[in-house]
Amino acid sequence: xxxxTIKDLVKTYPRPATAxxxxxxxxxxxxxxxxxxxxxxxxxEQLALRGESGSGKTTFLNLIAGILAPDxxxxxxxxxxxxxLGEAGRDRLRxxxxxxxxxxxxxxxxxxxxxxxxLGMAFGxxxxxxxxxxxxxxxxLGDKHGHFPGQLSTGQQQRVAVARALANRPKLVLADEPTGxxxxxxxxxxxxxxxxVCREEGAALLLVSHDERVLAQFEQMKxxxxxxxxxxx
Amino acid sequence: MILNLIYRSLRQHALSTLVTAGxxxxxxxxxxxxxxxxxxxxxxFAQTNSGFDAVLGARGSKLQLVLNSIFHLESSPGNISAAxxxxxxxxxxxxxxxxxxxxxxVGDSFQGWRVVGxxxxxxxxxxxxxxxxxxxxxxxxxxxxxxxxxxIGSFAAKRLGWRLGTTFHPQHGVSEKAERDHDEVYxxxxxxxxxxxxxxxVIWIPLEGIQTMSGHNPLAKADLSAVxxxxxxxxxxxxxxxxxxxxxxxxxxxxxxxxIVAELFNKIGWFDQVLTLLAWLVAAVASGSVLVSxxxxxxxxxxxxxxxxxxxxxxxxxxxxxxxEAAVIGVLGAALGFAVYAVLGGAVAAIIQAQTGVVLEPWxxxxxxxxxxxxxxxxxxxxxxxxxxxxxxxxxxxxIAPVS
Numbered sequence: 001x002x003x004x005t006i007k008d009l010v011k012t013y014p015r016p017a018t019a020x021x022x023x024x025x026x027x028x029x030x031x032x033x034x035x036x037x038x039x040x041x042x043x044x045e046q047l048a049l050r051g052e053s054g055s056g057k058t059t060f061l062n063l064i065a066g067i068l069a070p071d072x073x074x075x076x077x078x079x080x081x082x083x084x085l086g087e088a089g090r091d092r093l094r095x096x097x098x099x100x101x102x103x104x105x106x107x108x109x110x111x112x113x114x115x116x117x118x119l120g121m122a123f124g125x126x127x128x129x130x131x132x133x134x135x136x137x138x139x140x141l142g143d144k145h146g147h148f149p150g151q152l153s154t155g156q157q158q159r160v161a162v163a164r165a166l167a168n169r170p171k172l173v174l175a176d177e178p179t180g181x182x183x184x185x186x187x188x189x190x191x192x193x194x195x196x197v198c199r200e201e202g203a204a205l206l207l208v209s210h211d212e213r214v215l216a217q218f219e220q221m222k223x224x225x226x227x228x229x230x231x232x233x
Numbered sequence: 234m235i236l237n238l239i240y241r242s243l244r245q246h247a248l249s250t251l252v253t254a255g256x257x258x259x260x261x262x263x264x265x266x267x268x269x270x271x272x273x274x275x276x277x278f279a280q281t282n283s284g285f286d287a288v289l290g291a292r293g294s295k296l297q298l299v300l301n302s303i304f305h306l307e308s309s310p311g312n313i314s315a316a317x318x319x320x321x322x323x324x325x326x327x328x329x330x331x332x333x334x335x336x337x338x339v340g341d342s343f344q345g346w347r348v349v350g351x352x353x354x355x356x357x358x359x360x361x362x363x364x365x366x367x368x369x370x371x372x373x374x375x376x377x378x379x380x381x382x383x384x385i386g387s388f389a390a391k392r393l394g395w396r397l398g399t400t401f402h403p404q405h406g407v408s409e410k411a412e413r414d415h416d417e418v419y420x421x422x423x424x425x426x427x428x429x430x431x432x433x434x435v436i437w438i439p440l441e442g443i444q445t446m447s448g449h450n451p452l453a454k455a456d457l458s459a460v461x462x463x464x465x466x467x468x469x470x471x472x473x474x475x476x477x478x479x480x481x482x483x484x485x486x487x488x489x490x491x492x493i494v495a496e497l498f499n500k501i502g503w504f505d506q507v508l509t510l511l512a513w514l515v516a517a518v519a520s521g522s523v524l525v526s527x528x529x530x531x532x533x534x535x536x537x538x539x540x541x542x543x544x545x546x547x548x549x550x551x552x553x554x555x556x557x558e559a560a561v562i563g564v565l566g567a568a569l570g571f572a573v574y575a576v577l578g579g580a581v582a583a584i585i586q587a588q589t590g591v592v593l594e595p596w597x598x599x600x601x602x603x604x605x606x607x608x609x610x611x612x613x614x615x616x617x618x619x620x621x622x623x624x625x626x627x628x629x630x631x632x633i634a635p636v637s
Contacts, residue, residue, distance in 0.1 A: 062630045067543060088547050095545020106540045106633060110245025115237075122234045123545035164544075 002076075003171055003204050004064065006039040009073030011059055033059050035230040036073070043171065046195060046205040048215045051224035055231060057208040060224070061174045064206070065098050066090030078171050095124035099165030099203065101194065103177035105157045107149040113160050114145040120167030135163040138200075139193055155186035162194050166201055173198050175207040179214055191217055238541070238554040239561055246530060250562060253526045257566020260512075260519035261609050262573025267512040268601040269574075270581050271505050273593050275498045278304075279491040281591055283430050283461070284361040285335070287470055287488035289318065289477070290459040295487035296496055302337055302459035303490060304431045304589055305347045308407065309339050312456035313484060321484065327476060330469030335359065335461040338443035341403040341415065346389045348403045348436045350443030353378055359463075361428050372397050373423035378439045384423040386433035388590060395421050403438070405448055416447045431590035464488075516609055519566070523559050524616035531623045538624050539632035552625040559617025560610060567606035 012030040033056040041047055051057035062068040064075060066082050069090075075082040078097055082090060094100075099120065107116050117132040136142055139159040141152075149157050158178065165173050175194060179187035191214055198205040207214070208224065215221050225231050243250045283303055290298040291311030300307040318336070322328045338350035356367040356375045369375070369384075376382035385395055395401075399421045402414040419438055427433055444454045464470050470488040477486040487493055498505070538551050578595035586592050 059630070065543070067629050067633075088549075091542070091545050091547045094543075100543055102543075102633065106536075106543070108241075108537050108540060110537070111241055115241065119541070119544055122237070123541075123547075123550070127234075168545075 001043060002040045003043040003045070003078060004039075004041040004206075005074075005076040006036055006064075007074045009034060009036040009039075009063060009075060010071045011035075011056075011063055011068065012071050032230040034063060034070075034228060036060070036227055037229060039227060041172070041204055041206055044199070044202050044204055046198065046218060046220065047207070048218035048221040049206065049208040049224045049227070050210065050212075050215050050221060051208050051228075052210050055224050056228055057224050058176055060228070061100075061176050061206070061208060064172075065100055065174055066094045091123070095168060097168075097171050099168060099170035099173040101158075101161050101165045101173065101175040101178045103180040105149070105154075105161045105181070107157055107160055107164075109149050111148070112145065113141060113147050113149070113152070116149065116160055117163045117167050120164035121169075124168040131169075132163070132167055135166055135197075136160075138197060139163045153186075155182055155190065158182060158186070158190045159193065162190065162197060166197055166203065169201060170203050172204045172206065175205065177209050177211075178207065179209070179211065184213075187211075187214065235550060235553050235557055238550075239557045242534075242554065242558050243561060249526050249530065250565070253522050254562050254566040254569060256519040256522045257563060257609060257613065258569030258573050260516040261567050261570025261606060262577050264512040264516055264605045264609075265570060265574040265601055266577040266581055267508050268605065269578055269595060269599050270585070270593065271509065272599060272601075273597065274585065274591070275495070277591055277593060278498070278589075279494050281430055281494070282490040283432055284359050284463070285461040285490065286464040286467070287462045287473070287486060287490065288459050289313070289321070289334075289462060290485050290487065292483050292485050295485055295493045298459060298485055298487045299490055299493045300497075301339065302461060304591075305339075305349065305435050306431075306589065309458045310485070312453060312458055313460075315455045315457055317483060318457060318460055321477070324476075327473050330464055330466070330473055331462055332465045333358065333463040336440055336457045337459055337461060338440055338456070339458040340407065340449070341405060341443060341446060342407045343401050343404055343436055344393070345408070346393065346434065346436055347407055348383075348438060348443070350438055350440040352440055355437070355461075356384060356423075356425070361430055361432060365428070367428065367432075368426040370424040370426055373425075376422055376437065376439055378441070380439065381417055381419045381442065382422045382438070383419045384425060384437040385421055386425050386435045386437075386590070387427040388433035388586065389436060390421075390424045392587075395424070397421055397424065401436075403436075403442075403446065405446075413448070417442070429590075429592035434590040516605075516612065520563070520609065520612035520616050523562050523613045524619050526562075527555060527559060527617060527620040528623065531620050534624070535627050535632050538627045539629045542627065542629040543633050548625050551627070552621045555621035555624045556614055556617040559613045559621075563610035563613025564606075566613070567609050570606065570609070 010032065011034040012032045015029050015031040049057060059068065063070050070083055080093060082093065085093060114132060117135060118127045121127055136145060139162055141156060141159055178194060179190055182190055195205065209215055288298050288302050290302065291313050293310035297307050297310045301309045335352060335355050341348040353375055360366050376384050400418050402418055404414050474486050474488045477484050541551055582593040582595050
């Protein structure tokens with residue numbers, strides 16, 4: 001059964017004043033960034049999307065997460081139509097259903113490691129400290145609860161981000177270039193960890209990256225350039 | 234969750250939190266001090282009469298007469314002759330209304346502390362407040378008429394370091410730079426227990442001691458500076474006031490004392506208003522500092538806010554967290570304000586006691602204790618709305634990550 005189903009999803013941004021002539025399919029003054037005909041992801045499925053910088057893949061993830069609202073189209077996530085929800089509804093759905101791993105980790109520097117993980121569940125089902133501690137143990141940071149992000153290595157910071165993304169027991173984890181800021185060894189370990197923990201938690205994983213070494217790890221990989229019709233024009 | 238966010242943000246910005254709360258505390262302490270001193274001093278001064286209803290003195294300002302004879306401030310408006318007072322006393326309309334009359338003579342001092350002449354009756358018979366009579370510290374007693382003996386108020390004794398048996402030469406004049414020492418030597422025979430009235434600041438000697446002091450005008454040896462009067466009934470005061478003040482004679486009858494002192498506060502009412510206005514301005518500036526402090530940190534916080542939003546925090550949650558942070562800073566500042574007030578209010582009360590003998594009670598309940606902190610917290614919350622609105626509008630996608 002499909003966890004995520006997307007149809008005719010379009011997102012445009014205002015075209016910069018200095019931009020050139022409008023391309024086909026672009027509304028006057030608007031620049032089409034994402035234009036997806038059909039896309040789906042099954043529950044617990046792990047899929048990698050290959051995409052170069054500026055290809056619109058972060059915007060695509062932000063649309064799925066409900067951080068951005070599309071111009072039109074449909075995003076059905078866990079049986080709920082995201083595009084039909086208001087901003088507060090999307091916030092709640094994101095807090096309860098989605099885990100997000102960012103390239104730059106996006107940890108709150110003023111919060112301890114444990115507090116950062118707890119933030120991942122704070123706006124959804126509520127804080128479950130036992131689960132947060134268990135996740136930190138699972139990512140190998142069982143002894144770093146009281147540390148602040150600045151006291152950790154980049155590899156350790158990304159592990160905290162992984163634990164935080166899984167904290168709300170999400171159905172879907174979105175990972176945006178999650179290894180982009182890591183060296184080769186840490187990148188390998190982080191990727192293994194993300195996939196392993198998602199598998200254990202039964203969460204689907206949608207990862208976008210331009211790094212072939214990362215993409216090669218996935219059994220299922222799609223090219224975002226083929227998926228995103230906005231890139232074809 | 235909001236409380237957690239507030240706590241962690243305050244912890245993260247601990248220094249600016251403390252500095253901002255400190256400025257609120259100073260403002261709050263200043264406001265409390267100004268308000269309490271203003272309201273309490275007005276009430277306490279108006280109630281201070283040392284147990285007397287009226288003062289009889291030379292023709293002139295009633296306020297000056299009261300300040301000089303009750304508060305032992307200001308210069309004397311002049312002398313009255315004992316004969317004039319006795320003539321007045323024989324007047325059946327006025328004499329019958331007087332329950333007790335205590336004459337005083339002023340004009341001397343010791344190192345700035347006023348030396349006042351009076352009768353034995355003051356300490357033997359007068360209640361300086363309802364049910365309260367003067368008492369002497371152990372071993373002390375009242376002076377004897379005709380003797381070079383002195384009774385000293387508790388505050389003056391403490392400041393001068395005098396004990397029973399201490400001797401001194403009264404000095405001519407009432408300023409700290411008195412003109413010369415008189416030849417007479419007086420001995421302290423009694424130290425009064427504290428009364429929290431201006432009496433505590435005075436060195437008392439027998440009346441004729443002042444009148445006949447070496448160097449004083451021998452022609453004025455029967456003159457009085459004023460007569461402190463207790464009346465049989467309040468209506469008698471109004472009658473005496475009308476009779477004496479409207480007769481155009483040489484005397485002034487200052488009655489009622491509380492109303493006359495209140496006139497003083499009416500005259501300096503503008504000063505009160507300026508002080509209060511200043512205190513409110515300081516409070517407004519301090520509340521503004523909450524706005525500026527949080528607002529200036531918003532650029533640095535925008536990313537944190539975007540992260541929180543990406544994790545599912547609603548706009549109203551981050552808005553509430555920022556407003557709550559401003560409120561907590563306000564509460565913290567208002568609480569610390571009481572510590573500032575303890576120091577500032579205590580110091581002002583001590584100065585007032587030293588200068589006038591009137592004792593203020595800084596911790597006696599005053600409505601300002603709740604409305605000033607509440608208003609300051611309210612102003613801080615208002616100040617928090619501006620950065621909170623900025624937090625509310627943080628664009629999540631643009632702030633959180635570069636678009637790829």
